Amino acid sequence: MASVAVPKRSPLSEALKGVRLSAADYGSIWSWIATVDHKRIGILYGVSAFVFFMLGGVEALLLRVQLAQPDSGFLDPDAYNRLFTMHGTTMIFLVVMPMSSAFFNLLVPLMIGARDVAFPRLNAFSFWLFLAGAIFLNASFFTGDILNGNLGAPDAGWFGYAPLNLREFTPGHGLDFWMLGLQMFGIASLAGGFNFIVTILNMRAPGMTLFRMPVFVWMTLITSFLIIFAMPIIAVALFELTFDRLFDANFFNAEAGGNPLLWQHMFWLFGHPEVYILILPAFGIISAILPTFSRKPLFGYAFVVFSGIAIGFMSWGVWVHHMLTTGLGTVANSAFGVTTILIAVPTGVKIFNWMATLWGGSIRFRPPLMFAVGTVAMFTLGGLSGVLHSMVPSDFQQQDSYFVVAHLHYVLFGGAIFGLFGGIYYWFPKFTGRLLNEKLGHINFWLMFIGFNLTFMPMHVSGLLGMPRRIYTYNGEMGWNLWNQMSTVGAFLIALSVLVFLFNFFRSLRHGEESGPDPWDARTLEWSIPSPPPEYNFKEIPTVSSRDAFWHQKYREDETGKIVPVLAGGAVDDEAPEDEAEGEHGHGIHLPSPSYMPLIAASGFPVIATGLIYDYALVPVGFALILIGFFGWVLEPATEEE
Amino acid sequence: MKQLLNRFSPRRLGHLVPIFVLLALLGLFLSGCDTDTPQNTFDTKGEVAEKQAEIFYIAMWPAIAIMILVLGGLLVIMLRFRERDPKYVPPQIHGNTRLELAWTIAPAVLLLAIAVPMVVTIWDIGREPSEDAFRVNVIAQRFSWEFQYPEYTDEDGTPLSVFDQSGFHIPAGREVAFYLESVDVIHSFWLPKLGGKLDVVPGQVNVLWLRADEPGSFSGQCAEFCGLDHANMTMTVIAQPQDELDAWAAEMLE
Amino acid sequence: MILLHTNGQELLTWHLHPEAIIVCVVLLASYWYALKVWRPRPPDAGPVSQRQVIFFCLGVLTLFIAGASPIHDISEEHLLSMHTVQLLLFAFVAPPLLLAGIPTWLFQALLIRRGVLPVAKIVLNPLVAIFAFNMTLVIIHLPHVFDYQLRNESFHFAVHVWTVTVGLMLWWPIITKVPGLPQLSYPYQMAYLFVQSLVPAVIGSFITFSRTPVYDFYEQAPQIWGLDALGDQQLAAFVMKVVGSLILWGFIGAAFFRWYAEEEASGQGLPWSEAKEEPPRVGLKSNH
Amino acid sequence: MAHATAADHLQTSTGLDNRKLLMWLFLASDCLFFGSFIAAYLLYRGRSVVGPYPADLFDIPFTSVSAFILLMSSVTMVLALAAIQRGNVRNMRIWLFTTAILGTLFIAGQVFEFTEFNHEGLSLSTNLFGTTFFVLTGFHGAHVTVGVLILLSLFVVSMRGGIQQKDSLAIELAGLYWHFVDIVWIVIFTLVYLIQP
Ligand code: HEA
Ligand code: HEA
Ligand code: CUA
């Protein structure tokens, strides 16, 4: 990790020079592969996450078709089990988390007035390793005889409970791919987490104190801390599983005295902080959107921030609410029931502050605002069903029923996905220079909103009517038919809304209305630079003297206390510095050079994983790749030599 | 007049459509609660299920109130504060500490209040089964259930053991203590009308007590995903008066 | 099992605890002496505020309740959970109150003097304090030490006194601001308290999920209030983890909002009313 | 503050070097790795259904010696850092190399211990003790190995003149990591070897 200055004549750095791109190659395919620019990495994250969203969505549609009627033969049980496992795993790890990472990457440096993240190459490494893990995980589909409908994917559910996850009960390689793929993904998230903490703490523009940072940046900081403390726990659980499955160890083997509940403790000790890792970025996004579209500052900034910190902390003390029915005893259940319901308090503080932000504003109904308000409303519903879960005795009836499925989709789809869509509508112009079509945006929103409620509201009912989750079939007498049909219809409405979005996206990329630097009359720094932002972000690093700095540049109060625009304020100077090398008092703007090393290092991981499953000979090859990548990385100069 | 008309213009009513949809769904949702379907958790037929449903209601009504508060509040705000003059910039209000305290403390108090009956009920239904409970050992195995009745033994002293998923018998009106054991992976024992579930964890014996108030037949199923045929790990439990049960057992033992 | 018939009621009677009473009286007497008789106060310092006196008395009262009330007896004879309540009173409640009750000039008079100051600087160093406190916490919870403590009265008393002492060290940088002695800025206070909240949580989780009673003593102690040894132990862990964190997080919150207020007060740009026609380009002002 | 490469001539907001902050965060996160493994070990202590048990195998004097060696390597690491901070590259090299050697000795001791245990019938799959013991100490051993690799790389780079007084941060970071791994061993040694139920 330590980087070392190598004397200029080092043969290794000479040799490396041949394979290095210079910043001038910006634009070629290779420049994307070797990129270390946070904006490009952000786009790569976003696009991959969206592809996986479609994949996970299609998996969900298959599930819904199967469940549309009782005793359906559309999918066989094996396929069904693999599909819901992949659906859950994909949506959580390959969609919401990387989509959030996309926003971290795109926005954090711009919002704090930095040229890039603290460790650009570590950032690239993190993306490539995520992609490697994601592809590796999905490759498991092909380990079965896929043409004959035998998928090879994992089939133990997204939380893969022990001892079902042992080789004895789940033979085949699907689960091996799952555990190793997630392991890679975890390392990638860790790298990202470290990077963003350092970036936010250390790379702020002059005057950008912590309390002047946009709430989105705060949420990124909190999420990153959650990541660096939660990921190790799941990593250890997966390590232990790996040893059990591949080397006959006994961690979860009840016969040898092992305790299967150990897995659950570790999984949920990670898993509950994880759900806040999923939702806090969306909270950050709507904390940016609501003030802009109501033309008011965020209400209760300090309270919104501190409730985020409190949620982050409390999330460590509630994990047993996923294990209320495992027989841990009345004391544990009471204790964790109480801590769990208390987490509604800081979350409520956020909800109320958002409402107060809108109150008294001048609200513009543009698509980002629609999605943001949708998030507040739908997340509240999801949160409330969460509170119903945490009422322990009633959870005995709800646990592992469709009521849980309803809850988790309300918070994850209604909260996180709606928020992320809002973010896409909001910042699309910043990174493409064009607006997404507004009419289509509204259609997209209403279709998704109605489809979403139609899909998941009935699941509350079917759950309370005793429908367990993860069943591929049910008896027609159970009274669940109507509710399931509604869900299935709703799911296709959602799919339609996603198609509308895709159409809008591709059309607007080419034909969208030009946005200019600040289409929404926004408040934060990223809108003070041209759209799309130049490679170097800020021609001169800004000096910040207040929260919502950009807004204060545009508006002021006149004698009567009315707020009036400043005539010359907010004009964005989008000429490139005449001579780039002369940017900042003769220093030149040093951009980190592109590098292949992160990709090489990341590619070692799937090689090792494949080796562990199929042929140990590959393992050293993988290690060699990693070493080559890391050494090259440390030895090549970080910026182009002058 | 014009203003009034404007207030109810189709465009504005359009905004209300989703709310109507939501309300309609909510209505359906509430109506779902009192249908008579085999695994309806509200159609309680035993003490434990009843207490659990009670707790559900204790939390549900405040939840619905808060839902109306938040969704209704949002709706009002959206209608009342929508942009009228694009040039208008509202006063920049940064916060209000008293409000913040209010909406921190009020929910906390509400939650602690509903936590009291919750904890009481946890201890209430979480107690050990009583001395005179009818004991049944339940052995879960992928993907079927086995009931063993230590109270009914044959000449050699081996207890009566039943594998018939379509009819396990228990006494009505008497507490039944289920001793749950698994021979392979984790399952979950669930008879919705009699009470919430308890997991069947290999390597430990979990004890769940339930009581069927009246004779009847109750459907239940495995609730923890346990592999390929988890969906079909169902069971029907028949509660009958003690004498009928004894007769049934005697017949089975032959 | 002599006390098998005990019901909750008779446990609530008070017994005489001379050592606790002596400690409390000595504390109050010294406080009174320092304020009324010794009065080393510099001429420009204000009088002791009523609030401070109340805090100090509450602190002493807390010590008394923890050391001499039925809490003490139950924790010593029956319940681990009550023992944890007692520990919280000794370590997280009494020390902040006592510290808040002592005026700054008294600390200065006591600690800033030759021979004392260097020691005070070391002892009150936050790193030393947090280390000492948590080592104490871990060591007194080791099963052997713990069981011995319950069987030996004077050792038990010493443990309590020591707990209060390290508690005072722990809370020093949070409560007091004495020039010349170690202090922490608000963000560091938050970090400090956060770290402090981890150790009890770890011990707490370890005890919660132990499937057998960790401490022999309570396993054999007569049960009361329908709690068996395991349930009692889980309750103890809960108290340690949740109540302990609540206290710590109260202080973390306070530090956060004070920090915020401090920043707001110091760092506001030009107020809008003072801004002239062309305000400074706040967002994009150049660096140099 | 050290200014090692061109990239960080910018001042940071906290004044702490980016890489140093990164290292601290990494170590904090690593604590949870070790914490989880240790928790699993403690949870399963004394629950093995078949032998061999810890008491049958542990050779405390032997392990104490290797623990002592690792402890000494922390001292030499401190000396290496002190040397480069004074600008004494030669001494730095010597101490760096000594540290690496001591680390290697420790690994060798662990390999010996593992094979010895294996001979006496303890493998990863024998019982819970085998499983948790090998995975925990093996994970620590892997950390030490990585540390040795870092030290040797630094040594090689310094032989080619790549580390000067201004680059002392690199040594400092390696040292942070090394001391951390050392402290973890003290914890493991105490909990696994010394305190037995
Ligand atoms: C983004 C993800 C996310 C979020 C934010 C949450 C938030 C919450 N969750 Fe959820 N949860 C999941 C994702 C999430 N959850 C998932 C994926 C599962 C299933 C895992 C699986 O089994 O597959 C799950 C499962 C789950 C369970 C286990 C159910 C079971 O299996 O038996 C429980 C039980 O307590 C629970 C509770 C809660 C609570 C109390 C909150 C709270 O944080 C909610 C707080 C918010 C509010 C309450 C609304 C706003 C507040 C106000 C307006 C203030 C006033 C309110 C009151 C006074 C009540 N969740
Ligand atoms: C962020 C998380 C997330 C998201 C967004 C979703 C989205 C959806 N989920 Fe998800 N779901 C989970 C997380 C998520 N889910 C988790 C964690 C589980 C638990 C898994 C487990 O038990 O292990 C779960 C389980 C789960 C189940 C329960 C399975 C079972 O227990 O048996 C069901 C059943 O209906 C379901 C349905 C859906 C549907 C219909 C959507 C839809 O909203 C999806 C909409 C998206 C699309 C439709 C994509 C768009 C595609 C196109 C535009 C292509 C066009 C193609 C066609 C029209 C063919 N999900
Ligand atoms: Cu058994 Cu599911």
Ligand SMILES: [Cu+2]
């Ligand atoms: Cu949770």
